[in-house]
Amino acid sequence: MPPPMPATCWKTCAWPGTARAFMRACCPRSMTRRRRALGIDGVEEGVLAMMVLGRAMPPAALPAAGPYLPGAAAASTSIGVTGVIQRATSLREEAAPPGELIPLPAPVVAGKDLYATIAARRSERRFGSGPVALETLSSILDGMAQPPQLSAAVHANIVVNRVAGLPPGVYRFLPRQHALVRLRSGDFATAARSAALSQDVIGDAAVVLVLSAARVQVLAEGARAYRQVLIEAGLVSERWLLGAAARGMAACPVGAFYDDEAAALLGADPKEHWVLHFAALGLRP
Ligand SMILES: Cc1cc2nc3c(=O)[nH]c(=O)nc-3n(C[C@H](O)[C@H](O)[C@H](O)COP(=O)(O)O)c2cc1C
Numbered sequence: 001m002p003p004p005m006p007a008t009c010w011k012t013c014a015w016p017g018t019a020r021a022f023m024r025a026c027c028p029r030s031m032t033r034r035r036r037a038l039g040i041d042g043v044e045e046g047v048l049a050m051m052v053l054g055r056a057m058p059p060a061a062l063p064a065a066g067p068y069l070p071g072a073a074a075a076s077t078s079i080g081v082t083g084v085i086q087r088a089t090s091l092r093e094e095a096a097p098p099g100e101l102i103p104l105p106a107p108v109v110a111g112k113d114l115y116a117t118i119a120a121r122r123s124e125r126r127f128g129s130g131p132v133a134l135e136t137l138s139s140i141l142d143g144m145a146q147p148p149q150l151s152a153a154v155h156a157n158i159v160v161n162r163v164a165g166l167p168p169g170v171y172r173f174l175p176r177q178h179a180l181v182r183l184r185s186g187d188f189a190t191a192a193r194s195a196a197l198s199q200d201v202i203g204d205a206a207v208v209l210v211l212s213a214a215r216v217q218v219l220a221e222g223a224r225a226y227r228q229v230l231i232e233a234g235l236v237s238e239r240w241l242l243g244a245a246a247r248g249m250a251a252c253p254v255g256a257f258y259d260d261e262a263a264a265l266l267g268a269d270p271k272e273h274w275v276l277h278f279a280a281l282g283l284r285p
Contacts (some may be wrong), residue, residue: 013245038255048227088206097172099181105135107142107178110246117246124250127282131162132206132249138178140243140281145175150228151221153213154236154276157266161189162206162282169180170266177212196278201252205280209240212266212275233276240279250285254278 035042075186078079110117113252137158144156158180160166172182193203193208202208211233220226237253244251257278 003101005016015272032131032134033239046233048088067170077107081098096174098181099118101174101177101182102166102171102180102182104138104141104178104180106144107139108135110139110143112245112246115244121204121241121245123241123252124284125252125280125284127204127206127250127280128285129162130206130283131164132281132283134163134165135165136247136249137207137281139164139247140240140249141173141175142178143243144239145173145178146239148232149235151213151218151232153217153221153229155212155214157183157210157212159188159192159210160206161187161208163190177284188265191261192278195265196254199254199256201280202254202278204282206282207280208275209237209279209281210266210275211236211277211279212263212273213270218274230276237277237279240281243283248284250280250282252280254280 057134067174158171160168169182170184190209213229218229241251262275263273
């Protein structure tokens, strides 16, 4: 007999057929079947994540910013004694970097329909030469800062090249305070371009989002932490891209960068602090 399905899995399945297929796919014994279906061997390549697709929610507006509660999603899952031990021994949050808090202006929720935004969004690699409004940056950062779903280890840093009222430099975004802390002062457009394999999409951007994680914090999150922090970074980046698209901005995700140069851009030691992802932002040309 396959193990019983958690009630939440059943609830999210819109159709009985979907539920049956989902149960078959979730059964640990069907791991071989899943691999076979995907044509992978499970050694060189494995199943990373699964997601159920179904009709459930009515069309929604872009998510409004809720309270930022690091680890809230992870804490609400029930994985018994393992979960209790894991939570008790986890480093939930790395201390914020030292420095003066730079408060951001109040965010403005984008009124655009979420599904229309998803359908219309495209990567854009050319940018206008003007600055991004600080209120726009603040709103995009706010929409991006949802409670973590898989890992609380992802940090959002930004390389500011052209933002009205914010001097160029490298900043860490602190979601709970909705504020920035300056990590480095100065013009880092050339350093960012070079770190990203000299791609213009990064060198010409008004702002570059650099997602990173402290090694010690990732390792404290458990055996699957490396996998989960990468998926979490993908989710964060998607919200950055959608927030930009909803506000008429140009944006593009970028995964091609030199690890050491990217960490140096943040003023970090690449052995202790891992850069996970870049994403560019700017005005439409
Ligand atoms: C993880 C990731 C890494 C990417 N890296 C780069 C990159 O290094 N350079 C680039 O120009 N585009 C990069 N892209 C953008 C993709 O080329 C682009 O998203 C893809 O062509 C799909 O186009 P769309 O975003 O318009 O749907 C990356 C996208 C993702 C998701």
